[in-house]
Amino acid sequence: MAGSCQHAFSHSGEYLAVYENGTLKIWETASNRLKQEFVPREHLASPNCVVTWLVVGTSSTSVAKKRKRRSNASMVEDATKEIVAMGLSNGNVTLYDLSTASITATLFNNRKSSITAITWSPEAGLFSADADQHITQWSVSDKSIKQEWKSGKDKVTSLCVLPGGESLLAGEKIIKWWDIESKKLKGTFSGLRSQVNNLSVAKISNELSYLVSSSNGDNYLSVWPLNQAKKDISPVATLTLSDEVLNYSIKCTKDGQIFVLSTTRSGNAQLFKYQANGVSCKPVHPILNVIIATDSEQKAKQIPILTTCFLDETAMTLAYGSFIALTIEKVVPDFSDKSQCLIRQESKKSKNEQKEAMTKVKTLGETGAQYLGPGDQEQVPLKRKPDAGSQLPLQTRLDNLSLDSESTVPGKVTSKSDNMAKLLIQALHSNDKNLLDSVLFVKSESIIKNTVAKLPTQAIIPLVKELTKMLEGKTYACRFAIAWMKEVCFTHTTTIISHPQIKEAIDPVLNIIDAKLFFFPELMRLEGKVNLLTGQIAKNAEREDLVDTQECLLVYEDQDSSDEDPM
Numbered sequence: 001m002a003g004s005c006q007h008a009f010s011h012s013g014e015y016l017a018v019y020e021n022g023t024l025k026i027w028e029t030a031s032n033r034l035k036q037e038f039v040p041r042e043h044l045a046s047p048n049c050v051v052t053w054l055v056v057g058t059s060s061t062s063v064a065k066k067r068k069r070r071s072n073a074s075m076v077e078d079a080t081k082e083i084v085a086m087g088l089s090n091g092n093v094t095l096y097d098l099s100t101a102s103i104t105a106t107l108f109n110n111r112k113s114s115i116t117a118i119t120w121s122p123e124a125g126l127f128s129a130d131a132d133q134h135i136t137q138w139s140v141s142d143k144s145i146k147q148e149w150k151s152g153k154d155k156v157t158s159l160c161v162l163p164g165g166e167s168l169l170a171g172e173k174i175i176k177w178w179d180i181e182s183k184k185l186k187g188t189f190s191g192l193r194s195q196v197n198n199l200s201v202a203k204i205s206n207e208l209s210y211l212v213s214s215s216n217g218d219n220y221l222s223v224w225p226l227n228q229a230k231k232d233i234s235p236v237a238t239l240t241l242s243d244e245v246l247n248y249s250i251k252c253t254k255d256g257q258i259f260v261l262s263t264t265r266s267g268n269a270q271l272f273k274y275q276a277n278g279v280s281c282k283p284v285h286p287i288l289n290v291i292i293a294t295d296s297e298q299k300a301k302q303i304p305i306l307t308t309c310f311l312d313e314t315a316m317t318l319a320y321g322s323f324i325a326l327t328i329e330k331v332v333p334d335f336s337d338k339s340q341c342l343i344r345q346e347s348k349k350s351k352n353e354q355k356e357a358m359t360k361v362k363t364l365g366e367t368g369a370q371y372l373g374p375g376d377q378e379q380v381p382l383k384r385k386p387d388a389g390s391q392l393p394l395q396t397r398l399d400n401l402s403l404d405s406e407s408t409v410p411g412k413v414t415s416k417s418d419n420m421a422k423l424l425i426q427a428l429h430s431n432d433k434n435l436l437d438s439v440l441f442v443k444s445e446s447i448i449k450n451t452v453a454k455l456p457t458q459a460i461i462p463l464v465k466e467l468t469k470m471l472e473g474k475t476y477a478c479r480f481a482i483a484w485m486k487e488v489c490f491t492h493t494t495t496i497i498s499h500p501q502i503k504e505a506i507d508p509v510l511n512i513i514d515a516k517l518f519f520f521p522e523l524m525r526l527e528g529k530v531n532l533l534t535g536q537i538a539k540n541a542e543r544e545d546l547v548d549t550q551e552c553l554l555v556y557e558d559q560d561s562s563d564e565d566p567m
Contacts, residue, residue: 006018006050007019007051007306007307007319009053010082012311013311014028014029015029015098016307016309016319018323022040023038024084024086024096025037025038025323026084026098027328029309029317029328032329035098036101038102040094040103049087049088049115050086050115050118052085052118052119052120053083053085053120054140055122056081082098083097084096085120087115087117087118088114088115089115090114091109091111091113091114091130092107092115093138094107095107095140105140107126107140107144109136113131114131115130116130116155116156117156117157117170120161121161121165122165123161123164123165124137124165125138125140126138126140127161129155129156129157129170133150133151133154133156134148135148135149135156135159137180147183151170151172155172156172157171157197158170158198158199158213159199160211162201162226163209165180166179166180166181168180169211171213172195172196173196174189175188175211175224187228187230187233189211189213189224189233189235191222191234192213193511193515194215194216194514196214197214198213198247200212200213200249201226202252202258203252204252204258207227208227209226209227210224210226210258211224211225212250214248214262217244217507217508218244219240219242219264220240220245221238221239221241221272222235222237222238223235223239223258223274224236236278236279236280237284238280238284239262239272240283240284241264242266242289243265243266244265245262246306246307247263247307248262248263248308249261249262249308249309249310251310251311256276257273257274257275258275258276259272259274259310260274261308261310263305263307263308267302267305267320268290268291269290269305269316270286271286271289271290271310271316272285272286273287286338288333288338288340289338289339289340290305290316290331290333291339291341292304292305292318292320292342294345294346303320305320306319306320306321306322307319314332314333315332315333316330316333317329317331318331320344420450420451421454421455423435424455424459424463425456427439428459428462440467440470440480440481448483448484452487452488452492457495460488460495461502461505464485464488464496464505464506464509465505467481467485468505468508468509468512471509471512472508472512
């Protein structure tokens, strides 16, 4: 899916292409060197794009020139050149040649709809999907559209061509299996909860292949069989991770094993080994968890792993740090333990940071200082004037803003919502959980409404993220979070819609709502059964109490035969 940062390893694993903020960077993985940096002319009009790699000859991407006789070695060299294809938000596809460090061709689309997914296959060529739900097959040599068709009502966010180049997989909220030549739907993969963001095919043999997919917000990978095209194909295995999946790389062995190296949002890399032998009832857990950390300045700190490439069974390529100062390293997995921790140094600081550290004037500490007078004068204690500012600590000042405090200024009344708003802003800045709980766990709807109305626009998105954490918790916290979220959406609608980070803030909320709605019918049926059972138990108890307390209508006492008079 198009985003602010897109990256992809080349097919040989020699290069890593990173497109961020309108700039394309090509990193050399073996030497960890920034090989090329290019700013397209369309970077202002199309800041976001999706990238992929393709291998074509020079004649397929450059302007036609006068033919000259060339040697066979030159022909082979041209055929192995790698090209970066960038799908822009204006609907065009730009081809960047590494050998010339320039744009060699642009494939135009008249619909001007943003490219949301792109892929390439040596047998079928280049494919792209746009926001208008169209799938396009491009002719790179002719720089034209070969064919296109409508995929459906949902946006396609991932594409993958099956081995052989006869079929295409398109990831939406479901995965569709298309026949490229007839443009007909062959099958579907169902059971997904959110939008698919990555598709990869693991080919074990000519007759046996598997599909590995991931979705937004999910902490697992699904493995699907590709032996038969049909409707509602179910996964045969689930690979469970510790956090949300960002990207992954797969590798197959000759004995039918599938290795999957994935990257999580928490910055870890997890390695899976799956044996293709039918349906796996239990989720597959990683065999190795890779963490990179630094211990500089006596303070341990994790370095996030951004993306991975697994092209060899004996080594894995890890890119970590940040995309501004990226570090790429080839690491040999250590299976002696389930976790492998690598100690590395942080990326080098910029020249400005180094210069600032050198020229910074250090302040001398006054602890233990001794003040001496001239000659034989005695030591004179230093007398300091009291500061004019407030000497109250931060905790005391926060207590003064407590919810039950009354205004001490004559003629001025401080409302409870004013104190609530100040406390909430302070809690969001300091990330104080106790202070947040004291503010957010309020039942009064009027206080919530007035507090939200007095919040500045800068505090809305942090508040939404904090409420999202509460929604992920227990039911008691969800009740308060729903009340606050309702007032935030109603009062600050314009601010939320216009904020650039609204997608990152709202997507987790939508995923939580979908997950809770998924179990809502079962919970309603369970509630009905419980109410029925408790009602029957209550009625039985009432009947027993009624029998115990009810008085007899008639009591008959038979006299003893000895008491009767003799005849």
